[in-house]
Amino acid sequence: QKEVEQNSGPLSVPEGAIASLNCTYSDRVSQSFFWYRQYSGKSPELIMSIYSNGDKEDGRFTAQLNKASQYVSLLIRDSQPSDSATYLCAGENAGGTSYGKLTFGQGTILTVHP
């Protein structure tokens, strides 16, 4: 099993719909998770972080973490064409003294069409 794996996509949703992005992780990844958005040709930007079981909401974005099932998801409500990007899931490596060391999933391409 890959340490962090995202549903392959690409994902296409109509404007105004809910986009659902999913990610599963292995035991080598700790309980800290991050969602990054990356526009084509640009660097990733952090949009959500989540550490505890349950939901975390920030505007139109909701991150969900389920430690028992080892998955983390990102919901985007009222999707806009400007949300069209690649979304990267990342988990912080477990154990050791290497803080901030992240493992990334392969990314999911989201397209929001008008």
Place this chain on the structure above:
Amino acid sequence: DGGITQSPKYLFRKEGQNVTLSCEQNLNHDAMYWYRQDPGQGLRLIYYSQIVNDFQKGDIAEGYSVSREKKESFPLTVTSAQKNPTAFYLCATYLQYTDTQYFGPGTRLTVL
């Protein structure tokens, strides 16, 4: 991109040449990281450094080298030993206890 600069933005290299990618930060962050991204792929860690004069190999360090002589700078050298260096290279910093990695704008390296 906030305080992290990478240069050049585009770099072309002939096979057999070594090239050095620059990463400079003025955020006073302790840790710095180098990632490689291939088309349709996530980021893979090459090297990272948590303090000056110390660095560790990431998952794909073969064919790369780094130095960390000062806190602000973490250059990456892509050597001729790297078999497939064409990729998008990203430098990042991390401030402990903020749980946030900040990325530079990236360098796109193409081997001709």
